């Protein structure tokens with residue numbers, strides 16, 4: 001089982017840990033704790049470097065597998081032995097860009113729900129770019145500039161972002177979480193991590209976010225596509 005350091009401190013750029021398991025065929029290691037985000041909820045995984053016994057391994061992919069986080073190592077150096085102490089560093093410019101982007105997506109989601117009552121059905125992002133799908137029957141191209149202005153206004157209000165880990169029962173009492181499909185959470189999950197943009201948006205979410213919307217900068221709606229009568233896709237860029 002890997003302790004997920006990024007869940008409680010998304011600003012952690014480096015960390016010490018121990019190699020618990022080595023998967024030779026996959027060229028991957030499982031650590032006892034990690035700051036690497038393994039991907040999920042539309043946010044891609046982190047990249048970076050692991051240092052073990054004077055050898056540096058590029059971390060080329062990270063993936064969650066059950067309760068473990070697998071770090072896939074590039075290069076051709078001999079894999080470390082289980083029990084080795086290691087030091088990890090994130091590619092911080094990539095991660096911080098993803099934090100700004102992920103928070104921007106939640107501001108978009110909260111603003112569109114508040115102003116138009118439209119629900120999100122999916123989304124995806126890469127550093128400083130993202131797309132979000134809405135059930136948004138009345139969406140029209142003309143609304144793009146209106147949505148962009150409203151989102152940028154919320155970003156400028158410098159809303160604080162609060163992350164909490166709640167017992168499942170408590171989270172299920174929160175009406176805002178019901179609309180974001182918290183009821184789809186598998187039964188075995190006893191704790192729910194929530195990300196709240198205070199005054200705007202509250203979601204069950206495993207991703208890494210900035211502390212304040214002012215860190216996002218601003219967004220531009222780059223494109224908009226109708227995917228049918230109801231489903232509409234909005235593309236944003238973070239600048």
Ligand SMILES: [Zn+2]
Nearest residue numbers: 041102205207
């Ligand atoms: Zn999210």
